[in-house]
Amino acid sequence: MEVTTVSVKQLNLYVKSLIESDARLLNVSVAGEISNYKNHYSSGHWYFTLKDNDAQIRCVMFSTYTFKVPFKVEDGMRVVIRGRVSIYERDGQYQLYAESMESAGEGDLAVAFNKLKEKLQREGLFSVEEKRPLKKFPEKIAVLTSDTGAAVRDILNIISNRYPVCDILLCPVSVQGESAAGSMIDMLDRVYELEDVDTIIIGRGGGSLEDLWAFNNETLARKIYESPIPVISAVGHETDFTICDFVADVRASTPSHAAELAVPDKNALLNTIFSYRSSLLNSLLLKYKMANAKYELAVSGTLLSAPYKYFDNLALKIDNIEEKNLNSFKNVVFAFDKRLSDVAARLDALSPLKTISRGFAAVNSNGKPIKSANELSVGQEINIRLSDGDADCKITKIRCEK
Amino acid sequence: MSTEKKTFEEALSELEKISKKLESEDVTLENAIELFEKGVELSKECSNMLTSAKQKIEKITDMEQPLYD
Numbered sequence: 001m002e003v004t005t006v007s008v009k010q011l012n013l014y015v016k017s018l019i020e021s022d023a024r025l026l027n028v029s030v031a032g033e034i035s036n037y038k039n040h041y042s043s044g045h046w047y048f049t050l051k052d053n054d055a056q057i058r059c060v061m062f063s064t065y066t067f068k069v070p071f072k073v074e075d076g077m078r079v080v081i082r083g084r085v086s087i088y089e090r091d092g093q094y095q096l097y098a099e100s101m102e103s104a105g106e107g108d109l110a111v112a113f114n115k116l117k118e119k120l121q122r123e124g125l126f127s128v129e130e131k132r133p134l135k136k137f138p139e140k141i142a143v144l145t146s147d148t149g150a151a152v153r154d155i156l157n158i159i160s161n162r163y164p165v166c167d168i169l170l171c172p173v174s175v176q177g178e179s180a181a182g183s184m185i186d187m188l189d190r191v192y193e194l195e196d197v198d199t200i201i202i203g204r205g206g207g208s209l210e211d212l213w214a215f216n217n218e219t220l221a222r223k224i225y226e227s228p229i230p231v232i233s234a235v236g237h238e239t240d241f242t243i244c245d246f247v248a249d250v251r252a253s254t255p256s257h258a259a260e261l262a263v264p265d266k267n268a269l270l271n272t273i274f275s276y277r278s279s280l281l282n283s284l285l286l287k288y289k290m291a292n293a294k295y296e297l298a299v300s301g302t303l304l305s306a307p308y309k310y311f312d313n314l315a316l317k318i319d320n321i322e323e324k325n326l327n328s329f330k331n332v333v334f335a336f337d338k339r340l341s342d343v344a345a346r347l348d349a350l351s352p353l354k355t356i357s358r359g360f361a362a363v364n365s366n367g368k369p370i371k372s373a374n375e376l377s378v379g380q381e382i383n384i385r386l387s388d389g390d391a392d393c394k395i396t397k398i399r400c401e402k
Numbered sequence: 403m404s405t406e407k408k409t410f411e412e413a414l415s416e417l418e419k420i421s422k423k424l425e426s427e428d429v430t431l432e433n434a435i436e437l438f439e440k441g442v443e444l445s446k447e448c449s450n451m452l453t454s455a456k457q458k459i460e461k462i463t464d465m466e467q468p469l470y471d
Contacts, residue, residue: 136411137411165455166457167459167460168460172461190462269414270449273414273445273448273449277445280445283438284438
């Protein structure tokens with residue numbers, strides 16, 4: 001018999017017609033556990049895998065049916081699905097088109113998970129008092145994850161960008177499958193021996209309930225609980241919770257989030273440093289202004305008003321201070337400092353107190369200085385100022401020389 | 403990491419202390435200049451640590467020999 005060559009589409013359509021011609025496949029009822037559940041964000045269609053111990057089948061439930069499901073669907077849920085079997089010809093994918101879904105109790109994994117969770121909770125492994133704060137400025141972070149996944153790249157990128165001061169110790173472990181929990185436990189033992197590790201991040205990227213299952217291992221959970229170093233768990237996505245998340249000191253929703261929690265942000269720190277620098281400058285300016293104000297007060301503002309203005313202008317100039325300006329500013333401040341002391345010395349020389357201290361006195365009447373004997377009259381009350389005090393006197397006799 | 407070298411945390415907290423001290427009133431002008439210089443020096447040190455940090459990435463291997471990237 002001669003074989004006719006057909007297109008892929010023709011082939012898929014033919015197999016589809018075969019399947020759809022079987023009436024038994026048009027109305028089936030299948031029991032299994034939901035896995036890899038995804039709710040498509042725009043269409044509202046549900047995509048998931050229905051599985052039991054030995055086999056699995058791809059399933060889709062269109063949004064025309066999903067709204068009739070009276071419960072929230074989650075991975076690990078045991079359900080009975082009624083629908084039809086067909087082929088999605090674009091992908092050649094044989095699948096179950098679900099039309100209704102009934103809950104058939106929790107799946108085995110979910111039961112095991114809840115049992116372990118309750119047990120450890122009763123033992124106090126999750127208690128808030130046991131949680132330690134993370135080191136604010138860590139110098140070394142140990143990262144336990146697969147060295148081939150996206151998680152390790154995300155964590156490295158974020159820590160390098162946010163806080164390159166911190167060194168990283170990569171600890172490659174298996175995060176999925178039979179050997180995963182053991183591999184992580186062995187690695188933790190090695191990291192616990194190290195003295196310079198400040199924080200541990202343990203985790204992996206997203207996956208199905210089965211993919212994340214190693215993080216629900218009891219021995220691993222206890223090992224994390226015993227850690228001498230604060231631990232951040234970062235398993236899967238925001239909606240994934242594992243036993244490790246509950247025993248860790250901090251739970252991060254994703255590996256990237258863990259990296260953000262582990263180190264401070266460089267830019268925020270640079271801002272803080274900058275504000276300290278401005279505060280140093282402002283404090284110094286204030287000190288000079290206060291010193292200046294004291295001088296001004298002493299000489300009623302005549303001699304020093306000019307440098308004070310000069311200094312005000314200076315403050316404006318350096319409002320937006322740059323590092324390279326700091327040195328020139330310092331020179332100006334020192335120059336001003338010298339000027340202040342020069343002025344003070346001149347003031348000192350001019351001061352009447354200097355003259356008085358040599359034995360001369362200043363004479364006032366009603367607060368006005370008396371400069372001539374002609375200004376005096378007999379019986380007038382005057383005040384004599386000496387270097388260490390003053391006296392009130394009454395004129396008894398006047399002798400004018402001119 | 404050598405022990406003599408200040409960590410970023412130490413440098414930052416020293417900068418904070420100096421900044422607070424300079425704010426307080428009982429610092430003489432002379433002292434203020436000194437604190438100011440020290441503070442500016444520290445602030446430079448801190449930003450340098452952040453901007454020119456040489457991050458070290460090591461890897462634990464089965465041979466127990468650290469690899470340096």
